[in-house]
Amino acid sequence: MNIFRLAGDMTHLFSVLVLLLKIHTIKSCAGISLKTQELYALVFATRYLDIFTDYISLYNTCMKLIFLGSSFSIVWYIRRHKIVRRSYDKEQDTFRHHFLILPCIILALLINEKFTVKEVMWTFSLYLEAVAILPQLVLLQRTRNIDNLTGQYIFLLGAYRSLYILNWIYRYFTEQHYVHWITWISGLVQTLLYADFFYYYFHSWKNNEKLQLPA
């Protein structure tokens, strides 16, 4: 464990807690894409298959349980909660996220580190995580206005993967045999997808104006 990875995990944890807090306190999911949340639940479900078979550390197991619990409860809130679900913008959240899942499955079957069920599912979860934010970014483009908590949520989500990139660089130089091209490339693609959002987020923060994404 290094400071970059710990900071990345904490930022990631904080991003889901910010989202859960927002939905739980104001009983609204306005501006949040259910599709992105479903994709994240799928990412965690396929990545943490080994949660009961391979014990790595208490920290690792606890964090996996928190991420699984929070992502599925966010999906539950938006789908089932009688008040929250009314604020879900079904007409705007139209990204066909099934079109993201299939290519990721095919790519995971073609490019992986080891052709086993667990490894292919793990690789699938990496590819899916890289593109899972797309429905959310499309929704933001459509609804144009971003409320603070949603903006913070996306910023933290992008920041966590950027910190992971620093973690991979650190591990590459400090641990021999630590080479995971698949992880590095999908993590880089994921972070690049946030790049334009970061640009507008930073400028709105600098000029202290409401965050507006261009049409």
Place this chain on the structure above:
Amino acid sequence: DAKTENHDEL
């Protein structure tokens, strides 16, 4: 070794 096989990152 088994360690690197197991993905130790979240």
